[in-house]
Amino acid sequence: MLRSITILTVGFLNIVHAGFHILQFVQSMFMFSYSLSGEDNWAHRLIENPYMSIVWGTIGLLTIYIGWKDFKHHKKHKD
Secondary structure, eight states: OHHHHHHHHHHHHHHHHHHHHHHHHHHHHHHHHHHHOOSOOHHHHHHHOHHHHHHHHHHHHHHHHHHHHHHHHHHHHOO
């Protein structure tokens, strides 16, 4: 029973981890759009917003945490 819960939990964390990578891809597209335009547009205003820095920083930290937990699980169980 505990093994099943552990596997389901790690599987769920892998899905969340993958979702964070997708969000980081979106962030990269915003940064790319921002770097190509020299004018003030919606991407510039979004990237310069301090709340977005908090959001992307939180996503980055959660991605690192989930990746570390996944790494430890696979190192321990070899499956």
